């Protein structure tokens with residue numbers, strides 16, 4: 001089979017990472033890029049010698065491709081998904097799948113009866129410690145999971161300087177979607193009810209009208225109780241951009257993961273003390289390596305070999321519905337049942 005031809009929608013920070021993998025993987029060929037910013041689309045197109053567009057409908061009508069990567073802001077995934085699905089392209093979309101029930105309906109309607117695959121880039125499914133926990137849980141090593149605690153926070157640089165569209169998303173969509181996916185995957189049951197409390201004021205005072213954090217309890221159908229913390233206001237002096245911890249307690253044992261900054265590598269320079277990333281997105285011999293790239297590579301390989309993608313549409317729909325319910329709970333200040 002010829003290489004898998006992939007077109008990209010969204011040439012921002014993470015779109016560049018997608019482009020690098022599409023163009024370097026031996027099974028894929030990067031064929032075109034679209035961004036509403038012509039400068040960004042053109043710059044990336046010139047780097048990789050591909051065609052560029054500012055309208056994805058035009059790109060999809062004019063460029064021959066097998067799959068489409070969607071790396072637009074969190075709230076802007078649904079319309080490009082619909083456009084790609086209407087043209088029967090396989091889809092790799094950044095997380096979350098959607099940020100509203102309306103967008104979920106659009107996506108589910110267009111996918112009905114289509115012989116295409118869609119995967120949301122929940123890259124923690126390729127995170128080595130998370131995968132080890134999952135294997136051990138499935139092998140029964142800690143018995144039934146009783147409780148879980150997951151903390152996935154960002155330094156305040158992310159909503160205030162890195163993302164121009166933070167106000168149209170939230171820490172729940174940006175990182176909480178990963179948290180819910182990790183919990184659901186490891187616990188292996190359905191979230192029945194959530195109770196969330198949010199705090200706001202710090203980001204608002206900087207002109208970004210979103211909650212600073214959410215503290216959430218999730219009750220699972222098998223009795224497991226999980227606690228989830230997602231904050232967007234950690235100080236920029238935190239040694240790493242994320243603060244990521246996971247505890248899983250079972251009847252017969254426990255796992256504790258600290259992915260925030262470990263002691264694998266401490267770096268002390270004249271003006272900086274830090275724990276550089278050596279697992280998520282490091283470069284080894286100049287090449288992008290690590291779990292954040294592995295998910296993109298795995299999508300390419302599975303589509304090329306006509307295998308099922310590793311994360312199902314149903315799982316990603318559930319993540320969006322759970323987060324919408326968490327937001328509803330925080331607003332109402334009461335527990336809310338998740339409707340699937």
Ligand SMILES: NC(=O)c1ccc[n+]([C@@H]2O[C@H](COP(=O)([O-])OP(=O)(O)OC[C@H]3O[C@@H](n4cnc5c(N)ncnc54)[C@H](O)[C@@H]3O)[C@@H](O)[C@H]2O)c1
Pocket residue numbers: 009010011012013014015034035036037040054056071072073074076094095096121123163164174292
């Ligand atoms: N998997 C990961 O490790 C990871 C890391 C960072 C971001 N992300 C996700 O990737 C997505 C993009 O994040 P980012 O940091 O690259 O954002 P960004 O703002 O840097 O880039 C988004 C790009 O999309 C473009 N865009 C917006 N609407 C468009 C449209 N209708 N058509 C074409 N282009 C459009 C913007 O002009 C911008 O260039 C988000 O969903 C984010 O959550 C994933």
